[in-house]
Every structure is written in structure tokens, then in C-alpha cells.
Amino acid sequence: MVSVCMVTYNHEKFIAQAIESVLMQKTDFSFELVIGEDCSTDNTRKIVVEYKRRYPDKIKLLLAEKNLGAGRNFVQTIKACRGKYIALLEGDDYWTDNYKLQKQVDTLESNSAYVICFHNADVFYEDKTRKSHLHNNMNLRNELTIEDLFHGSNIICTSSCCFRNNLFEEFPQWYLEVAAGDWVLHVLNAQYGKLVFLPQTMSVYRVNAGSTWNSKNRLQRLKKSLSAREHINQHFSYKYNRAIGKVIAQWSIEVAKLEKKEGDLESANQFYQKALQALWSITPFPLALILKIYISYHFPYLERLFMFSERVARKI
Numbered sequence: 001m002v003s004v005c006m007v008t009y010n011h012e013k014f015i016a017q018a019i020e021s022v023l024m025q026k027t028d029f030s031f032e033l034v035i036g037e038d039c040s041t042d043n044t045r046k047i048v049v050e051y052k053r054r055y056p057d058k059i060k061l062l063l064a065e066k067n068l069g070a071g072r073n074f075v076q077t078i079k080a081c082r083g084k085y086i087a088l089l090e091g092d093d094y095w096t097d098n099y100k101l102q103k104q105v106d107t108l109e110s111n112s113a114y115v116i117c118f119h120n121a122d123v124f125y126e127d128k129t130r131k132s133h134l135h136n137n138m139n140l141r142n143e144l145t146i147e148d149l150f151h152g153s154n155i156i157c158t159s160s161c162c163f164r165n166n167l168f169e170e171f172p173q174w175y176l177e178v179a180a181g182d183w184v185l186h187v188l189n190a191q192y193g194k195l196v197f198l199p200q201t202m203s204v205y206r207v208n209a210g211s212t213w214n215s216k217n218r219l220q221r222l223k224k225s226l227s228a229r230e231h232i233n234q235h236f237s238y239k240y241n242r243a244i245g246k247v248i249a250q251w252s253i254e255v256a257k258l259e260k261k262e263g264d265l266e267s268a269n270q271f272y273q274k275a276l277q278a279l280w281s282i283t284p285f286p287l288a289l290i291l292k293i294y295i296s297y298h299f300p301y302l303e304r305l306f307m308f309s310e311r312v313a314r315k316i
Helices: 015-023 044-054 070-079 100-110 146-150 173-177 181-190 218-235 241-261 265-282 285-298 302-315
Strands: 002-008 031-037 059-063 085-088 114-125 162-164 194-207
Touching: 002 015, 002 070, 002 100, 015 031, 015 044, 031 044, 031 070, 044 059, 070 173, 070 181, 085 100, 100 114, 100 162, 100 194, 114 181, 146 181, 146 194, 146 241, 162 181, 173 218, 181 218, 218 241, 241 265
Parallel strands: 002 031, 002 085, 031 059, 114 194
Antiparallel strands: 085 162, 114 162
16 A cells, blocks of 8 residues: 655664654555665665565665665665555654554545645754754645645655655656755646645654755755756746746845855856846736846846845745
């Protein structure tokens, strides 16, 4: 009924807790744990091999012969999942509710229009630099649509997600080029139905400084997130351009500010132009015409462009 997709790399401190949190699940259906181990340089492989020895009928182990990278390892592991549903859990996160899978499957089985079920999660900072907090501290509706995924940051914590398998045949060719692969996966699935949110907190997302994503600084993460939005916008032939374009404009402005702060004015100018192009594509005609005139008159003055772009982005 469920395949738990777990990708892992250099998680020797955390992997046992992640696996145990899957094995503790109490369900009235069968489930498998599919682990993609990507040639870790620590003892992660030794640990997962031992778990496979102890639970041969429950665990399916994919041992890469060479390091595939996060994206390829994830795709390979997803494709090995045989269940009607797939639940995601990375090797440094863990579940906290014994009935998490049962609750999510019951919810998905109750309504064929639901394609993704997710819940709240605790965000835990391994280095104790920040206090733990809920991943979703806003009041989300019980039912959501694909458009709810386009408003800013990812509302679906990876460790909370369970979705119908085989909704689309293949990942897009550009999938491995983007870093925000989990968000892209949610969007690709969400085109086929509704999302349902359970307010219970049933997992922990561990912010681990050594992870691929969290090792990047704010500027790097913004650029990667922007790239994912641009690919998705093109993938859907700009069907959701108003929602996605607004985020592209806002984030491009933030990137431009950071680049300017670091002294790279050429890059800052490029992201300014990206922001203005996005604004141009989503603004009503009278406002867009005013914007175009303003740009053509003031383009040499970078500082004025910053200020004007921010004002427009806030009003849309």
C-alpha cells in the first residue's frame, strides 16, 4: 500500500532514528522502506546494510556504486517504490507519530480527488542556533490546490508528505538541474488533484548544516529557488504566471540587493531586469505601460529601479 522513500548521504548520526521511526508505524496495511544510499563517506552504508539484514522483508536497499548526487539518487529511489502511495522521509529527519502513515492513507483513501496529504512538522536546528518552531505556523485550509504552492516558500515539509504514486510518467529533463526538487515534485503531482492538510504535528525536519540545501547561503538558495520557479512556469506554458511571476519578481529583487551588497553590480542589474520582466508580464496594461515608460527613462539609475520595483511588487 505504501512505499517509504528515504534518500541518505552521510547521515550516520541520524539514519537509525529515521529508520526506527518508519519501523514503529502501526498500520492495517503493508508498507516497504526503500532506502537510496549514495556512497556515504561515513558509516551510513554500514548502518543501513545492518538494518537490511535485520528486516529483509521490510527494507529494500539501493546501494549506489558511485555518488549520484542528491537529485539522481532521489529519482532512482522514487522509481523503485512499488506502493500505491509514496511517503517521503530523508535520512536526517524522523517521524514522531506511530499512526502517521495510517492517518494519511485513510485520508487519501477517503477521497479520490486528493493526490497529496501533508501535515505539520517541527523544525529542529541541529546546531541550536535557533529555537525549534512549527513548519507551518499559519492557518492553512484543510483543502488546497496547486496554486497554493506558488505563493512564496514551500508549505509542504518533506518529512510530512504522502502522495499517490505514478501520477506522471517521467520527471522533466530539467528536473536534475534544480535544487528544490521536493517542491517541484509536489507541483508536478498537484496538477492532478487536491492537496489535503492535516494540522497534527507528526514529524521532525532537522536543519542540518551539513546537508546539501542548508549548506548554501541565502543568496545561493534564492537563486536555486528562482530557477525552479522559472522551469515550472515554462513547464506549464505560463498558465500560472500571475502567481509564479509575482514570486519571481520579489525574489529577483532580493537577489539583486544581495548581489549589489557584495559588489557585483553586473549580476544585480541582470536580476533587476529579470524582476522587471516578471512584473511587466503580470501587471494590468495601464500600469505596465507606465512601468515601461519609467524603465526607459530611468534605466541608468540602478538605485531608482530598486525602489520602484519594490513598490510595484508590493502593490500587485
